[in-house]
Amino acid sequence: MENVVVTGGDPRAAADRVGSTPTAPTAGAPASAAVTGADAAAGLIVASAGGDDLVAPESRRRRGLFGADRATPYLLIAPAVVALLALLGYPLYRVVVLSFQAMGHRQLIRGEDPAWVGFANYTRIFQDSVFWSVVVRTVAFTAVAVVLSVLLGLAVALLMRRVARPVRTAMVVAMMLAWAMPGLVSSQVFLWLVDANFGVVNWMIDQIPGVDFHNHSWFADPLQGWIVITAVVVWGALPFLAITLFAGMSQVPKELSEAATVDGANPWQVFCAVTLPILRPLLGIVTTLSIIWDFQVFTQIWVLRNGRPEDEFQTLSIHSFITAFGQSKYSLGSAVAVVTVLLMLGVMIFYVRQMFKIGEQD
Template identity: 55%
Template sequence: MVTAGPPRPSGAPSARPHPVRPPAGGRGSRAGRPPSAARRAVPYLLIAPTVLALLAVLGYPLVDLVTLSFQDMTRRELFAGTAPPWAGLQQYRAIAADPFFWEVVGRTALFTVACGVVTMTAAMLVALLMRRVSPWVRATMAGVLVAVWAMPVMVAASVFRWLVDADHGVVNWLLGRLPGADFAKHNWFENPWQGFTVIVAVVVWGALPFAAITLQAALTQVPPELEEAARVDGARPSQVFRHITFPVIKPAFVMVTTLTAIWNFGVFNQIWLMRTGQPEKDYYLLGVYSFIESFAVNRYSSGAAIAVVTVLLLLVGAVVYVRQLVRMGEAE
């Protein structure tokens, strides 16, 4: 005889398990499923118009430039409208065997490093200063930096050319007031080292706002409590900056440095304007050299080959910049 067990209290859960309801839609969760082909194609479809526009605007000139570097274009073909003869690697062999070309490459590299070091040092000092001043002073400094950034290169070059003018320059007047200093009628561009000092000042003047504002924004991400704890432990200001502050802003610092190097490597306007459209050979950088070869000496294919080499060297900097962006994205 089977006896019934004790009665189950009212409201007690049943011993029979409840059936598990499937998620809405009846096909299981999508969390672990790979995205469909349509979803994977969405980013490429969104960026496609930009890529097509860049190819239309930049693709044809770049292809035409590379093609021209393998030809021998002269004024005869240019005026007659005939196709120039094919020269193969002749233009590249010619510039590779030219010592002056390598002199220009070395000068361009040195100019890029000098501008980058001065720009990043000044930008870091300005950013640290903006971090310590009161909010209204910081806003004023930011406004001044933006105004400088918005100034056209032609205006900046004209101002600096007036400042160092041999006859009426303010710089010569100020330096001439120093004891024993004679800067009357001093021509700053007679010596290429002095001339490039002025040109570096023009380039740094235009690049400083972007670098300073970017670094100041990066400094806002540094936790103040970490710096305060380091100071309490007896760390000097230089140690706090080296071990606490700089590691936080390092990704932004590297990114700005790379962009500045790319821009400085292709400098043309500042030199052309400061030398009033007639730069001496001592002031040739790769951009100026390519322009002179193409439109002053009328060696169009040689100028195109120099421009292609310049583009390839700039691509190295662009690759470094993209890698930094990728690393920053992975770190986040």
């Protein structure tokens, strides 16, 4: 028996057609369906089909919404989500809980349960002038390091577009090797370079007539010390920024640059009017990543100060570590860490929004 689907028209007329003897198809017409001129005029389609062919599109969509096909992506991503929650979510939860307790050296040694003190730790750090000076110092260092890193990375990327291919390849290899160097090793190398007794930097500056840099200590003055720290951080971030921005510039259509040049634009105008607007989303992403990385700098400062950073060289991450493990005030250090995460939360939200915008544009 044939399956019949009837859409549109009068239901009674459709019933008459269903009950009538089907018209034999003409030569060359498919045997599975017969559509007459009257049926077409009335909006009737008579077809023989089976299975899913008789299911309306809305039903198929509804089945996909609640069926196994809809759940497959979530099942595939579930192991990664569980791993992230175990490796990152649980430690963060413990830090937050610890910030509301009074965990000290005594509770740690004796295994006693720390007392719940609520927001007392947060009140204490917010009333501490040292904490606010550390916040200002961290923000200022992050701003300077990010601006220098992005500008130098953009300049190197522009240079890579102008040089010949062999030179560009050598630059990429050199930057990849520098980027692969661990931060601990690179910080130690910079510490040797600026050593007061045997540093090559002091020796080179001392060769300038009228300048005496013999046995000069860069960290005796906080400003000079931060110059060295900033140089280490920028040096480590430059390879990633330069290569990423160069890859973004390679996506700029040459036709646009050539058209602007034909219209009389100089290289700077071509960059501002053509390259920069296309590169702006990528610049936003690398700048946000640089802010997140530089805001939590720890290794470079710790190594350059030989594991004993003075108050003038403490950022939020250093201050939290020293408070928790140097002074055995674990809950107070956890409170500083939570505040650090909250300060970075706005930057991370901006980064995620930029990623979604780029995904929608693609």
